[in-house]
Amino acid sequence: MILGIDTSNYTTSVALMTLEGKLVKQKRERLKVDLGERGLRQSEALFQHVEQLPALIAEVAEASKDKLTKIIVSTKPCPQEGSYMPVFKVGFGHAKALASVLNIPLIKTSHQEGHLMAGLWSAKINLHNFLAVHLSGGTSEVLKVEQSNNHFDITELGASQDLHAGQFIDRVGVALGLPFPSGPQLESLATKGKLGKVSIPSSVQGYQMSFSGPASAAMRLIEAAKASADIALAVQQCIANSLEKVLKKAIAEEQSKDILIVGGVAANQYIRERLKKRLEHPAVGAKLYFADPKWSSDNAVGVAAMGVEYRG
DSSP states (O other), X not given: OEEEEEEOSSEEEEEEEOTTSOEEEEEEEEOOOOTTOOOOOHHHHHHHHHHHHHHHHHHHHGGGGGGOOEEEEEEESSXXXXXXXXXXXXXXXXXXXXXXXXXXXXXXXXXXXXXXXXXXXXXXXXXXXEEEEEESSSXXXXXXXXXXXXXXXXXXXXXXXXXXXXXXXXXXXXXXXXXXXXXXXXXXXXXXXXXTSSOOOOEEETTEEEOHHHHHHHHHHHHTTOOHHHHHHHHHHHHHHHHHHHHHHXXXXXXXXXXXXXXXGGGOHHHHHHHHHHHSSTTTOOEEEEOOGGGTSSOSHHHHHTTXXXXX
């Protein structure tokens, strides 16, 4: 069996998977963020991982420790050189010790590759050349991906130049009195909104997106006492419009029709349906794939799947 470990900005997670890709057990715990706060310092996040990870590993893997043949751990945010974030040191340290004690191989991957694999694994697809969007509180990137033997060769085509999509959602959500992270609550609130009541213009230049201007526009709407549900819906519409513009350019220039969308924000059903309607239209002809919503947010399942030896 394979043990996957991921210690991201806001989630401690562990997953146990067979070599053929069947999920046996997984467990994850959100890091605690006080109401009204918009995040955690790395030192606080690291401390919470240190507190939570041993118990999660024991709960997931204790009964199968004699069957473990490899451990896979995310050691950095992205596969690019220089990518670094302290929180991943916790997972790597525990994984390295376990692998040494059990005398089994330790494989290092990145958080982003885990998200991509969670998408492929949960959608039960095996794409080799495709476009991808990694959309979360820490990343808003449009990628060109080549996949072979569970290895990803990733080229960044574009990204957010300031706030990420998840940060945009969280800043507006916290300002509206929602807990952090605000994604699910803002999505629920948006179902009560009316499209077109308020507008938040998207900001896109080529492959580059910006969410700081839209966030400021949303704050002005809040200050003007516009309906919270209408603002929440406008936030989702702005993100979807931004992605649509960038992806249409990528489809045309990269001659690629397959698009995988992953990350916590990709669980948003409104954004999913909007993009499918606009990009799978015959005039565009794209084919969109999404991770199952429960595997869109941070988890170790995709990390474990990086070590699967066969995927049908």
